[in-house]
Amino acid sequence: MTKYNTLLYYCYSTITEAEQFAADHLKFCKSLGLTGRIIVADEGLNGTVSGTPEACKAYMDAIHADERFTATDFKIDEVDEPSFVKMHVRYKSEIVHSGLRDPHVINPQKQTGKHLEPADFLAMKDDEDVVILDVRSNYEHSVGRFKNAVTLDIENFRDFPAKINELAQYKDKKILTYCTGGIKCEKASALLLHEGFENVYQLHGGIIKYGKEVGGQDFEGKCYVFDNRLTVDVNQVNPTVVSTCYNCGKTTDKMINCANPECNEHFTQCDDCGTQTDGCCSTACQSHPRKRVYDGTGYYVKVPQPVNITKKSKISII
Template structure:
């Protein structure tokens, strides 16, 4: 029986000719029959890839053999099947979009919050002088978050800098940031330090690593992930469900995209309401003429647009 892995990782380390590296790295990943999503920027790598156990090992060994990526901490999940359908490797301005591109202000290679391992986090998190700060988007923490964590009403991480003033009330506290795998915390904690917060920490490896090393204790709900699995369990110690169905308020951990592609809202919906509304977030979206067929998953693969053969032929002739 074939065994599959899904790898989550990031690395802040300067890459020369990063755009060319992205093109070459895509070819390398495809040669291993990996699928996933990798962002390459001048500042480093951010990726989630999936494939056979053997291919994933070759991939990890190859990156670790490169001095630039030798310290990458791969989070490894065993999965029944690959967690993506295609392989994408793209060059972008940042490996996590924050809008903070001035290295004199934010440079995780030089200054960031103190990394806490799982046991250190457990020993600190419930102290009166500690604030646990979730730096993820609202749809992520709506389905799962640490008990008593401070959450922010943000749609994307690039909205985080605008929330710094709201956090000023915690300047006399020790702040521990956390996110899915640690990458957002590197910049979030660096920005907090730049803005005058003195005692800033971050959960090393994020929720995923904490789940593997500490059984996910006191993480309530599920952890949102950016692949076909959508959300995964991390707490085997004291699990609870905190998210509710948008339509009936019953407890559910199922997160879907609205079946109306012009809405496509990401939200939680129980199976009963999913069947009743056919995967739509409302009766209005259910009646939309472009509503997609609901198969019970609420996950929709992008379908390539059909090629206009006539236009293609005319174009080729004109050349």
């Protein structure tokens, strides 16, 4: 019997008085006993929530009952324990931070790439005139990505617009974009269209839906997710491991956060190095006075960090 569900979803839909909506929505989620992380903006919702099957069904029913969110597509995972410790609902300027805030230029409610269902994506992805484009960040595609995908050296999705010129060589191709659940592709594909790319597509429901509906064929490695699982399996057809331990170079698909909260770097690390380094990415982090206790998972509840810390990635992407 399923103990808990974890829901991944988003919906671009205008929310008036979104800040008040966020406060009310937090109370509603807590009333259902859910844990998770939801971002609310004037442009819509982006969330991952976890709870009992009954609580998750009640949540999905409530979202679908709101005429603004009837088209919301929920990806549902069965899990042994809740994927979060607390429930957070926060108001922000965007539901995925891109820096593209002019609705007259980029508005997923008006124009995006053509949505491909997983079966259609699978059928098209190996065509000669197709380029598969990963629009996720370095730490995400380092642990898993589609075979032959073009990846970008970006720390955050907000860096994506600056990489458009690097993609100019593919303007005569069909561009198939993908991300974890589909939300980043909505703005990435819209920007590509705005910049003159004509044949732009996106994987509807992202990697997660692709794994559920067509078995995840040719997705190599694991998929990074934004909860305490950190990564999930996707490929049941021809699975492989593409990532290596940041410390020793041994093949591993285990993703962790550095135990030093002032670093908190996402990186792949084998269990042996995890034990030797206390879950840290470097000796400097291992000796840091604020180092957290490493329990083997590499996941930590977020804690406030000093405002003067400048984080710089130390990961080399293969």
